[in-house]
Amino acid sequence: MKPVKVGICGLGTVGSGTFNVLTRNAAEISRRIGCEIMIAQVGARRDNPDCDTTSTQVTRDIFEVASNPDIDIVVELIGGYEVALKLVLLAIENGKHVVTANKALIAVHGNQIFAAARKHNVTVAFESAVAGGIPIIKALKEGLAANKINNLAGIINGTGNFILSEMQAKGRDFSDVLKEAQALGYAEADPTFDVEGIDAAHKLTILASIAYGIPLQFDKAYTEGISKITAEDIRFADELGYRIKHLGIARRTAQGIELRVHPTMIPKQTLIANVNGVMNAVVVDADAVGQTLYYGAGAGGEATGSAVIADIIDIARNIIGGNTAASPPLGFQAETLSNLPILAMEQTETAYYLHLKAAEKPGVLAAVTKILGQGGINIEAIVQKESDEDYVPVILLTQQVFEFQMNKAILEIEALDCILGDVTRIRVEHL
């Protein structure tokens, strides 16, 4: 059988990981598919010393790859938005299947890309765009295809999880651990994308579209980072039986879809609360199967390359088999995508942890609990903590309420004379 030919654009960490795994495991992969996957061309601005491309055709012009008549599948691993979009659209127009690890591209331009792919009858696959090597997109699109997905929650940014894990394990401060993460290469010099949750929101947007069959709507995702989480809150959470994790959460309600990335307190005995370091995990709750969890490396050249190649293999099998009905990009037929609204953050429902600084005088708790009571917010627990400062830290756990109720109550609490500074709020989920 003649080989399926791929062109790899980009030879950075993921590009070289993909190149090396495809080369090293060529025999094992051929045993699976029944034909060879051949790297027909590599497009990269510069060579990568980790990759031996001496027997591969290399071009400095990635657009040459997208136009190469020899190539069946174009693999976009250059990252970024504009050039990547142009490359992917050109490849599609030229009738090539596309595999990409670019979460930003898919989350922001996915709808446009999928429409082009439909028009030209090619496949676009992006398993590697979410949670690196974990086959979570395949699980949602195919493994759980019998189910209605209720909700999902994921640790889908390794940098953020490394920072929170270190803060948890060693009682260290955010800025301190961030510096270490930067030194280790886990965090960028400008860490905004990771620690402010933008990267996680890209990935969550993709997961939610696949879970519910809705168009990609990155602009409607709520995003809150971890830079304000303190060692003190991590300790207080621990004492209450919780871990703080930076989760991407999607939930189907009667009103629409909740889509939110924020620091979240979860019970410490849950499996996902014990996913530490740079590792990723996604918990899915579905109507037939119940809860399932998927865990693995969320980044790294070969781990992400593993997912890139899984997509290549799926497409190769379809090419060989002449399959004209491969699973669509979001796992749902395009014409059946739903207009279920993404809910504004104010309309989402969750429980809360509140951390107040109370002046040392009588009546503070009475004033606070009155505000919560009038706002229809039930209190699960109140704990006063010791402090060396001239205030008393008060921790409250509430039952589940709408975010708009909590916003109003927090404004009122912050306006009390006996409350110093801002109220810290961390959402609590029991998954």
Place this chain on the structure above:
Amino acid sequence: MKPVKVGICGLGTVGSGTFNVLTRNAAEISRRIGCEIMIAQVGARRDNPDCDTTSTQVTRDIFEVASNPDIDIVVELIGGYEVALKLVLLAIENGKHVVTANKALIAVHGNQIFAAARKHNVTVAFESAVAGGIPIIKALKEGLAANKINNLAGIINGTGNFILSEMQAKGRDFSDVLKEAQALGYAEADPTFDVEGIDAAHKLTILASIAYGIPLQFDKAYTEGISKITAEDIRFADELGYRIKHLGIARRTAQGIELRVHPTMIPKQTLIANVNGVMNAVVVDADAVGQTLYYGAGAGGEATGSAVIADIIDIARNIIGGNTAASPPLGFQAETLSNLPILAMEQTETAYYLHLKAAEKPGVLAAVTKILGQGGINIEAIVQKESDEDYVPVILLTQQVFEFQMNKAILEIEALDCILGDVTRIRVEHL
């Protein structure tokens, strides 16, 4: 598009779960595939009050389903060996695709069934046969298809895991918890299949064949149950930082494949050590992606039905798309299956926990450590425990050695005058 028609044989727990999920989620499933999945016929000896089959054609003769010219996919959910084999082979001869949840059937007769399927150019799928609703077979066959699998280890029998979890959490004895499991319906009146590891060995055999591309060889799996695990050993393990889990383990070595089911001590901070109750989980270690873990319900009608229907959906997509190269049953092309040998248990390598009853006299440790040293077995730790009995419990942890070395050493230790009764041996893995 015309519907894909399935015939369901067997209307027990999994049959009714499959029927009900297919019916309830028909709209969601059609949105995914682009056509309807129609239950054209049900074959069952008796009705199931959990299933409303009033608008479905029902026959008491399951073989009628396998011969029904209307049906594209026959779903075998009757269990057992002989009748199920006859049914599946008849369906294949009649050109029907087959989906089955029957791990015993696949583990024991899979090679024969797959050969028949190849001859008649139909698909045989069995995601639901291993770990219930967890899409682990899809993960191995497709999600990790870029990888060489090094090893995998799974909690793949819910009954056994429930018993060990209860023993762990409450310090209870095996027989006591088994009775409760039987009362709860988690364990059969004759629990041999579950607690002696036969069910787990069926599932492990299937996983190993998919991981390594080897024929199914159930007869070569080593199987050891949990009925001899005591509350005392669980406590000692806990004190050393371990949990005892009933694992199915497959490992690729230079000499061949280790294939073994036995109680295993694993570090308590690992994720899989924290999988409790009837839940299942599989850890896979692969060369490109590293370690991934898959967790979920290993049994239950709808959870298992979720996996049955995932197989139906995959096959339906191939039918619609005219795919002539669907992924083969084991994920490898039949002609590339490897004759890598399954190693005899004596040739497998692992670390050990040994529990000896030492007479209270001097020189015991010297005699024991001498035997181990002469056998080339390095000791990691020795702990003497308190006891009310007239002997001293001695716990030893060893480094990794071959099983034949340990067998010889244990025989010699048991022959010592100062050692009372049998030596308890539990294998230790760090995964």
